[in-house]
Amino acid sequence: MRNWWKALTVILLLYTIIGGLLIPVPKQVILYESIRNLYFHVPMWFSMIFLFLMSVVYSIKGLSSNNLSHDTKARELVNAGIIFGILGTITGSIWAKFTWGAWWVNDVKLNGSAITMLIYLAYIVLRGSLDDEQKRARISAVYNIFAFVLLLVFIGILPRMTDSLHPGNGGNPGFNSYDTDKNMLMVFYPAVIGWILLGWWIASIRIRISTLEQKLEA
Amino acid sequence: METKFEFHYLCEKLGQIALSKEIVQLLKKDITVELRQKATLNGILLYVVSTVFIAYLIFSSIEELSTWVAILWIILLFASTNASINSFRKEAGREFFYYYSLAQPQAIILSKMIFNALLQLVIAGLTILLFTFLLGNPIENMRLFYLVLFLGSLGISTILSLSSAIASKTNNNATLTAILSFPIMLPTLLTAIKASMLCGLGFSWDECQVYIVTLALLNVVVIMLSYILFPYLWRS
Numbered sequence: 001m002r003n004w005w006k007a008l009t010v011i012l013l014l015y016t017i018i019g020g021l022l023i024p025v026p027k028q029v030i031l032y033e034s035i036r037n038l039y040f041h042v043p044m045w046f047s048m049i050f051l052f053l054m055s056v057v058y059s060i061k062g063l064s065s066n067n068l069s070h071d072t073k074a075r076e077l078v079n080a081g082i083i084f085g086i087l088g089t090i091t092g093s094i095w096a097k098f099t100w101g102a103w104w105v106n107d108v109k110l111n112g113s114a115i116t117m118l119i120y121l122a123y124i125v126l127r128g129s130l131d132d133e134q135k136r137a138r139i140s141a142v143y144n145i146f147a148f149v150l151l152l153v154f155i156g157i158l159p160r161m162t163d164s165l166h167p168g169n170g171g172n173p174g175f176n177s178y179d180t181d182k183n184m185l186m187v188f189y190p191a192v193i194g195w196i197l198l199g200w201w202i203a204s205i206r207i208r209i210s211t212l213e214q215k216l217e218a
Numbered sequence: 219m220e221t222k223f224e225f226h227y228l229c230e231k232l233g234q235i236a237l238s239k240e241i242v243q244l245l246k247k248d249i250t251v252e253l254r255q256k257a258t259l260n261g262i263l264l265y266v267v268s269t270v271f272i273a274y275l276i277f278s279s280i281e282e283l284s285t286w287v288a289i290l291w292i293i294l295l296f297a298s299t300n301a302s303i304n305s306f307r308k309e310a311g312r313e314f315f316y317y318y319s320l321a322q323p324q325a326i327i328l329s330k331m332i333f334n335a336l337l338q339l340v341i342a343g344l345t346i347l348l349f350t351f352l353l354g355n356p357i358e359n360m361r362l363f364y365l366v367l368f369l370g371s372l373g374i375s376t377i378l379s380l381s382s383a384i385a386s387k388t389n390n391n392a393t394l395t396a397i398l399s400f401p402i403m404l405p406t407l408l409t410a411i412k413a414s415m416l417c418g419l420g421f422s423w424d425e426c427q428v429y430i431v432t433l434a435l436l437n438v439v440v441i442m443l444s445y446i447l448f449p450y451l452w453r454s
Contacts, residue, residue: 119402120395128397129388129394135387139384145443146444150439150440153271153436
């Protein structure tokens with residue numbers, strides 16, 4: 001059973017969707033049933049950060065070994081991460097419309113996500129403007145590492161210094177108010193693992209496709 | 219055993235001396251070239267003067283602190299971007315091999331960082347002078363504000379140094395420097411703006427401490443990352 005984790009992904013995500021929509025949740029003012037978006041919106045960001053982190057790992061490996069396959073992996077992990085970032089923004093935007101009353105609010109976490117997208121779009125632009133494969137691998141790896149560390153600083157430090165509408169920031173109640181509800185955690189943790197595995201799955205398929213394409217070209 | 223250990227120690231020490239010597243020489247070269255040609259310096263001075271003058275014509279005087287701080291940092295950001303865009307132009311072409319054989323990569327990036335930081339400090343000093351002269355100065359705690367200005371300028375110029383080094387390896391240099399550096403510059407910029415606002419309202423060290431320490435840490439992180447990553451960039 002080499003692909004046991006793919007079966008696990010399917011089971012976890014089926015459980016997330018069915019359980020997430022059916023298992024009772026605590027009634028809270030403003031949030032009501034939209035609280036179920038927690039199983040979809042939050043894991044998107046976890047998956048995105050996980051994919052970007054793995055991309056940086058492959059960038060570091062690529063810099064130390066000069067192996068071009070690491071560069072392919074780093075690129076496709078970034079692409080998959082961007083998909084999850086877009087999904088996280090969409091789910092968050094819909095949730096914001098129904099709870100905060102606007103599609104987009106000036107909030108430190110929203111700005112952080114926008115900046116994350118800008119950084120990785122810049123990464124893609126940078127790759128596009130380099131022709132030589134070796135050079136592209138090396139230079140984009142350097143930018144990937146540099147940007148990711150500063151991104152971690154941004155999303156790690158700054159939200160703690162400013163107010164935010166998100167739970168757990170600036171005097172808002174944190175996840176503690178949900179933590180007391182066992183039903184929600186029973187779906188939330190499997191959902192996080194499931195979505196992260198799905199991200200890894202998507203990335204691995206993309207890596208295989210582009211490796212095959214490179215072989216065809218060569 | 220002992221002599222071997224001492225030999226290694228000596229080599230390391232010599233390497234450090236060589237590195238700092240190279241940095242000083244490269245810096246001297248950059249400054250001499252800049253003072254002789256004055257292309258970047260004059261351009262930047264004119265840029266700062268004209269943008270501040272435009273702001274003066276629009277606002278005539280700025281009473282609101284947040285507007286004052288925002289315009290100051292926007293002008294600083296764009297002036298420093300213009301100043302740093304071409305900082306690796308001389309090293310990018312045929313001369314690359316000459317520099318490659320001549321100096322360690324660490325010396326090159328550190329000397330560029332110091333040069334850009336000096337340039338940025340000139341820009342910041344001039345901008346703040348012109349702002350005070352034309353638009354007034356609403357900052358209450360000026361001494362702390364200078365520290366924020368210093369650390370913020372340092373952060374902007376160090377990030378721009380590595381970004382323009384990356385961009386100089388491609389063929390659309392000018393646009394790419396801005397695209398690459400603006401998103402990663404935001405933590406530094408936002409922290410600097412927040413700290414400037416607090417200084418402007420007259421808060422003391424105790425209240426601004428968090429932001430100033432964060433700024434200093436960001437600087438350290440950027441300088442260390444550049445020191446580690448630039449050799450890989452340089453080799454390609």
